[in-house]
Amino acid sequence: MGQIRWIVSLSLIVLFSYAIVSYTIGFGADNNAVVDLGTNTEFSTLKTDIESDTITYKNTVNYSGLSIFQSEVKPTAVTTEKGTVIQDLLTIFGTFKTIINTINNELLGGKGGGFGVIFTGFITLMAVIGFLVAWKTWVGRNPD
């Protein structure tokens, strides 16, 4: 999985999840529904977390972008010596983990459920891909 595809996938998953959860909570609030998703602490916490994480993601991306212009590259090097170009991957991946945990808790019985090991393996796989992408970018190789 390439770097661009990996980051775009994570970003769109976060935005899509926020849209669905916000719409459902808003529907219950606007129509005074008998069953309101806003009363579910798991989803109301997820909505709040995504809102704050998105702001953090924006700030880290801006900071990383500025660091590119302030970075240093030695004459024979293929990548920067300073800079924080990889920080935005960790921010968006943390939000993705929050969404996966919510899915696991609501749909598959949480950590005590039998399917917990599947999601643990899936998140580990995504983390491995993210580390490989970050490493390839950092040493100047083609991350795709």
Added chain:
Amino acid sequence: MTLYNAPNLTTGIDQALVDVAIAVPSFIPMFLIFIFGTILIGGAISQKAKTGFADFSQWGLIASISVLMIALPLTLVSGLISLKYLSMVVAGVLAMGVWFFFDRSSREI
């Protein structure tokens, strides 16, 4: 001995549906699963017949969103759907979204 009490329609057809849901607790969840399966399998088979390729992640996402759109009006009437099942429907939509966005090829989004 009466095996089944006929639903009371004097207050409207909504109460008949609520009485059925109370008498058979799995009625609404099974109905939602039926909607999900019909759209998923029907759409994938139709796409396979027309284009030769079935995009299951796409149809899974469409089916789960359709189930959410049907489940939301059910939350307006007491007794049709519980918070537990609504949470499972929303979690299912998020899971299908994760699968869909990771399944895109490099030429797509």
